[in-house]
Amino acid sequence: MAERSNFQSLKDGSEADYEVTCTSCSKDNIREEADKFCPECQEYLCKTCTRYHSRLNATQQHKLLDKNDANRGLHTARTKCQYHTDRDIEMYCKTHDMVYCTLCIATEHRSCDGVNKIEDVSKQCVTQMEIQALSDEIKNAHDTVESLTVKQNLAEIDKKKEAIEETLNDTETELIEHIRKLKREAAKCLNDKYSTLKEELVSAIGVSVRTAEGLKQTTEQLQMIDSLNLELQFVRMKLMKKTVEDAQIFNADNAEEDIKFVDFMLNRDLTDNFTKVKSLGDVTAGIVGKQYTLKSIKTIYVKLENDKQECYISDICRLPDSTILLADYNNYKVKKLNNDDSVENVHVFDSYPTGICCVINSEVAVKLFNNRIQLFTVGSPLSKGRTINIKNGYQFGLTMFCGDLWSSISNGINVYSTSSNRVFSIVENQYGKSKLKSSIQQMTSTPETVIVTDSSDGAVCLNKDGTVMRELRDSRLKNTEGVCVADDGTVFLCGYQSHNIVMFNKDGNCLGELLGKDSGLLSPTSMSFDGTKNRLIVGCYINNSLFVIDLLVR
Numbered sequence: 001m002a003e004r005s006n007f008q009s010l011k012d013g014s015e016a017d018y019e020v021t022c023t024s025c026s027k028d029n030i031r032e033e034a035d036k037f038c039p040e041c042q043e044y045l046c047k048t049c050t051r052y053h054s055r056l057n058a059t060q061q062h063k064l065l066d067k068n069d070a071n072r073g074l075h076t077a078r079t080k081c082q083y084h085t086d087r088d089i090e091m092y093c094k095t096h097d098m099v100y101c102t103l104c105i106a107t108e109h110r111s112c113d114g115v116n117k118i119e120d121v122s123k124q125c126v127t128q129m130e131i132q133a134l135s136d137e138i139k140n141a142h143d144t145v146e147s148l149t150v151k152q153n154l155a156e157i158d159k160k161k162e163a164i165e166e167t168l169n170d171t172e173t174e175l176i177e178h179i180r181k182l183k184r185e186a187a188k189c190l191n192d193k194y195s196t197l198k199e200e201l202v203s204a205i206g207v208s209v210r211t212a213e214g215l216k217q218t219t220e221q222l223q224m225i226d227s228l229n230l231e232l233q234f235v236r237m238k239l240m241k242k243t244v245e246d247a248q249i250f251n252a253d254n255a256e257e258d259i260k261f262v263d264f265m266l267n268r269d270l271t272d273n274f275t276k277v278k279s280l281g282d283v284t285a286g287i288v289g290k291q292y293t294l295k296s297i298k299t300i301y302v303k304l305e306n307d308k309q310e311c312y313i314s315d316i317c318r319l320p321d322s323t324i325l326l327a328d329y330n331n332y333k334v335k336k337l338n339n340d341d342s343v344e345n346v347h348v349f350d351s352y353p354t355g356i357c358c359v360i361n362s363e364v365a366v367k368l369f370n371n372r373i374q375l376f377t378v379g380s381p382l383s384k385g386r387t388i389n390i391k392n393g394y395q396f397g398l399t400m401f402c403g404d405l406w407s408s409i410s411n412g413i414n415v416y417s418t419s420s421n422r423v424f425s426i427v428e429n430q431y432g433k434s435k436l437k438s439s440i441q442q443m444t445s446t447p448e449t450v451i452v453t454d455s456s457d458g459a460v461c462l463n464k465d466g467t468v469m470r471e472l473r474d475s476r477l478k479n480t481e482g483v484c485v486a487d488d489g490t491v492f493l494c495g496y497q498s499h500n501i502v503m504f505n506k507d508g509n510c511l512g513e514l515l516g517k518d519s520g521l522l523s524p525t526s527m528s529f530d531g532t533k534n535r536l537i538v539g540c541y542i543n544n545s546l547f548v549i550d551l552l553v554r
Contacts, residue, residue, distance in 0.1 A: 023044045024043060033046060037070030088101060091115060091116070092114075094116075211247045211250050217243075218243045225237070292503060299547055309330035310330060314327045315357075316537055318528050325378070328353070334366060349366065352368065363377050363385065392407075392414075397443040413466070437456035441496075444485055446489065449461040449469055453482070456477075458502075473510075474510045477495040477498055479495060480493050482525055494521075498517060499524070500519070524538050534552075535551055
């Protein structure tokens with residue numbers, strides 16, 4: 001018997017208990033004995049629900065089984081086709097290893113092999129091994145779905161939207177406040193100049209009023225002059241003449257006085273430029289691109305038996321065939337990292353190599369401390385090419401861009417042609433001293449730009465004439481040195497003093513830290529991206545090992 005519960009019988013309200021109860025009634029907390037079973041709905045039905053089930057248009061064609069037959073497993077549950085929801089799945093296609101309704105078979109699978117009725121191919125029960133295998137697949141798929149960053153991505157863009165709206169509000173407030181400040185300053189200037197002019201004019205008006213009053217009194221005195229004695233006539237006449245003379249002088253002075261005015265000339269540069277601006281900025285949206293996260297870290301020992309000094313991998317380059325070359329500053333060498341991560345000598349120089357880059361295919365350029373760039377082709381045997389005399393060979397930084405070699409100098413970059421002696425300079429004042437915060441440390445290039453680390457909190461991206469296209473800055477970077485670019489344009493920068501690696505997308509937006517200072521990476525100086533194995537090769541200051549950082553890519 002089934003276990004007792006708090007369900008009530010529909011008939012008399014008393015407690016009742018049955019082996020099989022009505023599925024529909026149980027939804028209303030009522031236990032009623034089942035009479036039939038519907039394979040289509042996968043529900044047990046009491047007598048009352050059976051009558052309703054047979055009357056409804058949606059279910060009246062369902063074939064009902066006696067509950068006892070259902071318990072004995074004599075029913076065949078039908079599943080509706082996902083493409084034709086009014087049809088049952090009845091057929092199996094061996095070519096696609098999938099089940100369909102007859103309409104699917106007729107329209108899409110007529111030419112497929114191994115099309116049979118389900119009852120003809122489902123002769124064996126599903127084994128426990130198959131159930132477990134599918135269970136494992138379900139779990140793996142579920143875990144993968146759960147690990148997808150869609151929700152996190154939505155939260156990030158929600159947060160970014162709020163930050164942009166805050167920026168817009170701050171910009172509006174800043175612009176309005178600045179306009180109000182300009183208005184206050186113009187109004188103060190107007191009041192000051194107006195007050196001065198008004199004071200002068202009010203004073204002149206007061207003098208004119210007093211002069212006019214004096215002339216009026218003089219006229220009245222002149223009319224009474226005959227009634228005075230001779231002595232008083234003489235005195236009054238002199239005084240009245242003096243009044244007239246003062247009035248004439250006042251009139252003469254005011255006749256020559258410049259007409260005062262106050263006016264305002266609008267700053268058309270402000271209004272014209274302001275009205276020409278179409279927006280506060282550009283809103284961009286799209287796909288970030290590949291996302292890189294740390295998978296694992298290992299080290300590769302790169303010191304060879306004949307190395308006289310501790311290794312200092314000052315620069316790393318990757319050739320088109322995925323060959324990785326290492327410039328070992330202390331040992332005057334260029335070394336090669338083989339596919340099995342073993343290391344071998346390529347060439348020994350007579351000076352410290354301060355930079356290395358690929359010119360084309362297997363041709364390589366090596367910058368040397370003794371003011372030379374040596375071109376050579378990696379092969380068996382190695383083939384040396386021309387030598388280019390340069391300035392400031394002791395400074396790190398060399399890359400190939402638009403067919404020319406870009407080499408750092410004390411105050412900028414010299415650009416050398418690989419086919420002639422042509423050279424031109426890009427100095428600080430051409431791309432802005434305020435943009436390049438300190439001396440150049442490393443350089444790399446993409447088809448569009450040269451990326452230059454400047455021993456501060458990041459790097460600058462320069463176009464062909466040295467103009468700054470964008471900056472890559474993050475406060476977590478201290479004394480940035482190494483730089484490399486992934487195939488999708490993601491830029492990796494490493495901080496010599498911050499002992500970390502920070503990522504930026506190709507538009508210059510920071511993507512966060514790949515490695516923090518607690519990763520064990522100590523004083524990184526050089527870096528290369530190995531796209532064939534999705535990993536970073538990192539060289540550190542005075543270190544006989546390379547760090548190999550395997551990446552997970554999404």
